[in-house]
Amino acid sequence: MIKYAFTGLLALFATSVATALNPCTTQTDSGNYMIYVDPVTLSSAAANQGVFLDRLRFAVETNVQELRQKLVEDRSRVPAMPQVVVITCASQRKPQQRTDFTKTELKTLDQFGVVLELWGLVLDTSGNGQVGYALVSATSQKLANPAIYTVNRVLGSNPESVQKAFSKDPVLVAYATIAVGTRMFQNSDFSSASSYLCTGAVKLSKVVAGVQKANTDLIFVTEQKTLLSATLDLRNKALQAAGTPPSPQSTCPVEKTQ
């Protein structure tokens, strides 16, 4: 299970000065939804953490491969669904903190059809890493301001914990689903948006329930509950816009969280 922890480290790195990000790719928007995956990098304070860098890179690579598999499968079932393309960014693009995603940057990404950007960062010599998720379309639709989250990933100090560091990332799949649903809403495809937003909400609520049960990170839980609530609100708007107002029959089966 991923170790979710929003610690003081976040604040520490968030205070760094944001620099303009280099472009991810020269590929242009061709009607596809895009997910950017940045190279895993070391934070400026860290040095000689090649091992942790490799571990986080492998964790991200395998989870992105799984996401690609899911997207291909989704599309094979629903051919009308817009293609979601996962793009590996050029090595010069190195976001390291939330503030790297300025309003201008997020607007540009939104215009390019990017729905989600994912990056990884090795924080220190103790094996603390972080995976960041910028939900571009969700920010554009004001599900959060901004909808950018970082999840700490303990990169391991012994083989068992290293193996845990390689575990599946349900957050990535939940965020990708919400991001695609939000973009569908943005593109006035309200019917598809409502089902994607519901699916994303159910996935996210399972993650939240797991973290809540483990009682590991209250800040994460609070933040994700806000996102969950906003996702369900947007779904209701999508239902309204599709001409099928919310009803008991259309209730999204979200697991109850306290």
Next chain:
Amino acid sequence: MKIMNAFVIVLLLASLARFGYAGAMHVDCLNPIAYPAAAINVVFLPFELASDAAGKKAGYFAELSLLMQLDTLLHLLPYGSVAAVQLDPPSYNSGGCNAEEVTRRLFERGQIMTNRGLIIVSGILYQEGNDYYVKTFATYQRRGASEQIKFPLEGLALFANPSRQNVSFESRHLTRDQLHQLEEAYQKANVIRPEPSLDAPGTPLPSPFAKCSNGKCAAANPRYSVVEQRGQWFRIEWFSSDYDGHGGWILAGAELGTEHLENFMPELYFIQGLAGYVVSRMQAQNPSESLQTLQTLSEQFASYIDREKEDDETEALAYELRGIATAALQQSDSGVADFNKAVPLDPSSADLRNLLACAQIWNAWRKKSSAIDGKAVIKGFHSALALSGEKHPAATNLSVFYQAAQERIVTNTGLSPEEIKAGITAIKRQ
């Protein structure tokens, strides 16, 4: 070329009429082969080494996939007409040794016949000093056949689909010692012997890239049929006359030290159960065969579930596939118990919720006197629709359920005539 393919298929059909299962090892990944007439082919790709910092693939690791192929074949015996093939890495750097490309080539070359099953197993190996981490992927399909399952109800029918056809397993840790044991197991398995004993001297299995000896090179596609099994050993016969002798014995049961490979990689149990699932979906079996198939795949999925602690989604899929097989073979509770366990593990799956509702209805109908919680069934279909949209089969299924309840095809639903009528009216209004 087509005539050649047809000839090969006829040859294979004739062979498979005699032999229930077959295999091939050290097949070039860029020229994959399979057994067109086998009910199910399980094809193992070489494991890729994790990418380097620049994102380039560093190479392959084929020894593990050979052991997995042999071990899998050993456990597929109860399913009858099965085959397992192990592919070696390409001789040159190519992007063609992946699940999509291998599937495409197998189909293009007529290696998988219509309605026959194909499971592709691939993976990544990450090394860090003395520790190795393995991540396995599997994908399954029946060529040209839908995985949709039909639940007939006296002139009506409900329809459902499995939630996924791609599986990603959790990573597994192997120490250098274990990898060394794996190499040793490989050295033992990669030999064909005159007797089923490690003391019997043998010769290495032919490889398409092995150096030619005595001016004679091994043929590229070493097909064999398994003609006898003794414990962990197979006796094989080569299809091709290019190989010396008529065949011999291969040690198929892969062990690391004193433990079975499955203990380190529970996904092998899943892959065995998955093969059973595919077989259950394609054959008209007699009742005793059905029971045998179901019992075997149930045990294999149960072994996986017992050992998998961290992966809810794949555990849910194991329950789900076992449930579908139970329903397809018209056994026991039509899979209701398994679907009930799966839904909380993978609550965002519309297909799973639809499957549960369909199985509940069908099970009640099959066992005429059984009661059914009609409101729970309706809620299940509504949840599936909320998750996936109106084009999902759950929409039609809901309508069929109301009709079946109104026409008393399904009874004891706990729904009043007024509630049934209101439900039908609501659907007509949409």
